[in-house]
Amino acid sequence: MNRNLILAVILGIAGIVLIGYSVASGEGNAGIILFIPVFYGSGLFAFMGVLCIMAAMILGFIGFAERMVEQEGNEPRSAQSTAPRIQKSVKGGGVVLIGPIPIIFGSDAKTTIVLVVLALIVMVAAIILIYMSLL
Numbered sequence: 001m002n003r004n005l006i007l008a009v010i011l012g013i014a015g016i017v018l019i020g021y022s023v024a025s026g027e028g029n030a031g032i033i034l035f036i037p038v039f040y041g042s043g044l045f046a047f048m049g050v051l052c053i054m055a056a057m058i059l060g061f062i063g064f065a066e067r068m069v070e071q072e073g074n075e076p077r078s079a080q081s082t083a084p085r086i087q088k089s090v091k092g093g094g095v096v097l098i099g100p101i102p103i104i105f106g107s108d109a110k111t112t113i114v115l116v117v118l119a120l121i122v123m124v125a126a127i128i129l130i131y132m133s134l135l
Contacts, residue, residue: 002070004063011056018049032133035099035126095119 019039022028028041028049041047093106093115102119106112 008056008060015052022046
């Protein structure tokens with residue numbers, strides 16, 4: 001793991017802690033609009049928390065790009081020029097939740113089944129949290 005990714009994780013955690021402190025101290029407010037978590041605040045801790053999270057996202061993207069470049073650069077030169085290209089298969093997928101409706105896609109059956117289970121868990125958790133907030 002390169003230092004940009006480590007710094008991104010540290011800044012992300014610091015941002016969440018600062019935002020949590022700002023909500024606890026009354027400088028900020030948090031809520032959920034439809035299914036999107038929302039935070040707003042006017043104090044110094046709220047500002048610093050949002051700033052840390054934005055910096056963490058930028059450093060995360062930079063660190064991820066650097067890691068990809070390092071992995072491509074580690075191949076030996078002779079293997080790059082003389083050996084035939086080997087096809088690599090990538091397995092992946094995703095879940096898009098639009099309200100209560102999940103859109104699930106995957107490159108193979110095993111990945112798709114795992115994503116269906118995860119989508120169901122997230123939907124049940126969201127329903128429980130919404131029900132608890134109405135009490």
